[in-house]
Structure formats: C-alpha cells, structure tokens
Amino acid sequence: SSELTQDPAVSVxxxxxxxxxxxxxxxxSYYASWYQQKPGQAPVLVIYGKNNRPSGIPDRFSGxxxxxxxxxxITGAQAEDEADYYCNSRDSxxxxxxxxxxxxxxxxVL
Amino acid sequence: QVQLQESxxxxxxxxxxxxxxxxxxxxxxxxxxxxxxxxQPPGKGLEWIGSIYHSGSTYYNPSLKSRVTxxxxxxxxxxxxxxxxxxAADTAVYYCARLNTAMVRYWYFDLWGRGTLVTxxx
Numbered sequence: 001s002s003e004l005t006q007d008p009a010v011s012v013x014x015x016x017x018x019x020x021x022x023x024x025x026x027x028x029s030y031y032a033s034w035y036q037q038k039p040g041q042a043p044v045l046v047i048y049g050k051n052n053r054p055s056g057i058p059d060r061f062s063g064x065x066x067x068x069x070x071x072x073x074i075t076g077a078q079a080e081d082e083a084d085y086y087c088n089s090r091d092s093x094x095x096x097x098x099x100x101x102x103x104x105x106x107x108x109v110l
Numbered sequence: 111q112v113q114l115q116e117s118x119x120x121x122x123x124x125x126x127x128x129x130x131x132x133x134x135x136x137x138x139x140x141x142x143x144x145x146x147x148x149x150q151p152p153g154k155g156l157e158w159i160g161s162i163y164h165s166g167s168t169y170y171n172p173s174l175k176s177r178v179t180x181x182x183x184x185x186x187x188x189x190x191x192x193x194x195x196x197x198a199a200d201t202a203v204y205y206c207a208r209l210n211t212a213m214v215r216y217w218y219f220d221l222w223g224r225g226t227l228v229t230x231x232x
Contacts, residue, residue: 001171001172001173029215030215030216030217031215031216032216033216033217033218033219035156035219042205042222042223042224042225043156043205043219043222044222045218045219045220048210048216048218048220049213049215049216049218050216054220086155086156088156088158088218088219089216089217090216090217094172095169097161097169098158098169098170098171098172099146099158099161099209099217099219100158101148101155101156101157101158102155103155104155104156
C-alpha cells in the first residue's frame with residue numbers, strides 16, 4: 001500500500017502562519033483530507049478535497065496540493081489549534097479502494 | 111444528526127478474536143456511503159483497518175487482511191469488526207467512521223465515533 005509522510009512536530013508562534021505538509025505517491029492522483037485530533041478525542045475533519053472546509057471549521061484552515069505534496073495551512077494560529085494533525089488519502093496502489101494515513105504532525109502553538 | 115457509537119469488550123486475551131460493533135443513528139446505512147474502521151495504538155498514529163459498503167462489499171488494509179472481517183447488518187443499522195489472533199500489538203483505540211466517496215479524486219472520513227479502547231492482555 002502507499003505511504004504518506006509527515007513531519008513529526010511543528011511549532012508556530014501565536015497568531016502566525018504555519019504549514020503542515022504531507023508527501024506521498026498517492027497524492028499525485030488523489031487529494032488529501034486533513035484531521036485535527038486533540039488529546040483524548042476522536043479526529044475531526046478540517047479540510048477535504050482541493051480546499052474544502054466542513055461546516056464549523058474556521059476559515060484560518062486551508063489546504064493546497066502540488067505534485068506529491070499536500071499542505072494544511074493555518075493562518076493566524078490560535079492556542080486552540082494545538083493538536084495532532086493527520087493527512088489521509090485514497091491508496092493509489094492495488095485496487096484504489098484502500099485508504100492511507102500519514103504518521104501525524106504534532107503542532108505546538110508557542 | 112448522524113452519530114456513530116462503538117461498543118464491545120475492552121479487554122481481549124491474546125490469540126482470541128476482537129469483536130466490535132458500530133451503531134449508526136440518524137442515518138440509514140442502507141441509503142449509501144461506505145463505513146470504516148480505523149485504529150490508533152496508544153501514543154501512535156491512525157491506521158485504516160478496512161471499509162464496507164451497505165451492499166456488503168469490503169476492502170481491507172493489506173497488512174491486516176488475513177485477520178480482519180467487516181460485516182454490515184442493515185436491519186440493526188450497524189456494522190461490525192472482527193480481528194482474529196490478536197496480540198499486544200493490536201491494543202488500540204478503535205474508531206468507526208463514515209467514509210464519504212462522492213468524489214473520485216478525494217474520499218474522506220466525515221463522521222467519527224468517539225472510539226473505544228481495546229486492550230489485549232491475559
């Protein structure tokens with residue numbers, strides 16, 4: 001199956017902009033989705049498709065993609081954005097009905 | 111409001127079979143969507159286990175395929191996970207989720223259950 005690679009940890013100063021990236025061959029064929037997970041909670045979808053936000057997700061969250069890399073950008077990071085972030089896409093190997101997750105990025109807001 | 115709720119034993123002995131159920135409320139599984147299981151070992155990342163369509167079509171993570179069975183019971187509006195021959199490495203929080211496949215270029219898990227911790231230990 002395909003693999004998605006994320007930086008283990010990223011930090012950002014309060015109010016600044018941070019980009020979290022995800023790399024993998026499957027991203028040449030499929031868009032990534034992004035999930036935010038806070039300690040002890042289930043993941044929450046924050047970005048899907050080219051750059052779509054579910055209802056209730058602040059517009060400071062945005063997504064982009066180029067080649068084999070997908071990015072989640074938080075513009076004006078807030079203290080409540082401190083969390084683990086996971087990317088996810090369809091698996092481009094095999095029958096393409098599988099799903100694959102990145103290893104996750106721990107975001108610290110300073 | 112669509113909700114998913116996992117249930118099942120929190121403790122399973124090594125070599126036995128882990129069994130979990132995900133009850134869906136607020137939406138009829140028969141109406142569509144794929145439904146999936148994802149797990150997260152303590153302190154680690156998310157791992158897709160497998161997905162099932164309401165018709166019963168299933169797709170599994172190749173690394174778990176030999177031990178996994180996912181089934182759906184439309185009469186009870188729930189789907190289930192069985193993982194056989196478990197070891198300590200299968201200790202994890204298990205989540206059920208709805209998989210949105212409306213667009214070919216992107217699929218995503220738009221609704222998640224709260225998760226249930228399953229510990230494999232004698």
